[in-house]
Amino acid sequence: MPDTMSLERATEFGAAWNSGDPDLIASFFAEDGVYHASVGPDHLGRTFRGKDEIRTGAAVFFARFPNGKFENLKVEVAGDMGSFEWDFVTTDADGKEVRTAGCDLLRFRGSEVILKNAFRKVPG
Numbered sequence: 056m057p058d059t060m061s062l063e064r065a066t067e068f069g070a071a072w073n074s075g076d077p078d079l080i081a082s083f084f085a086e087d088g089v090y091h092a093s094v095g096p097d098h099l100g101r102t103f104r105g106k107d108e109i110r111t112g113a114a115v116f117f118a119r120f121p122n123g124k125f126e127n128l129k130v131e132v133a134g135d136m137g138s139f140e141w142d143f144v145t146t147d148a149d150g151k152e153v154r155t156a157g158c159d160l161l162r163f164r165g166s167e168v169i170l171k172n173a174f175r176k177v178p179g
Contacts, residue, residue, distance in 0.1 A: 059134075060137065060166050060167075061132070061166065064083075067083075069128045069130050069141070071083065073125055077117065080109065081109050084106055085168065086106055088104075088109060089109075089169065090102070090113075090173075091103075091171070092112060093174055099172060122146060125144075126144055127141060128140070128141050129141070136162055137163065138158060139158060141159075143156075155178075156175070158175075160174070
């Protein structure tokens with residue numbers, strides 16, 4: 056495995072969030088990786104630690120938003136840190152499109168993700 060995260064691999068990780076495949080998501084993380092979802096009971100949303108929990112967290116996300124897609128993904132990599140900016144598009148119970156802007160702060164160890172901390176704008 057390469058010793059740094061490439062822009063190409065980080066972009067593949069971002070695109071994987073449109074796959075519906077929790078195993079694919081988990082494959083980008085280090086064994087001790089952490090994913091802070093943008094919603095949940097904890098201070099940083101719901102926290103998933105380690106590949107098994109991250110796989111579960113991705114499955115929960117895909118179940119909650121089965122038709123959701125990330126669009127306009129902008130990926131940055133700077134050494135062991137990176138970010139995603141995105142629009143998340145889904146439909147509400149009435150079939151109306153809902154578009155939410157958000158971002159993820161990322162940390163890497165080599166070519167693996169050790170932290171994904173998700174944030175989203177909440178209309179109000």
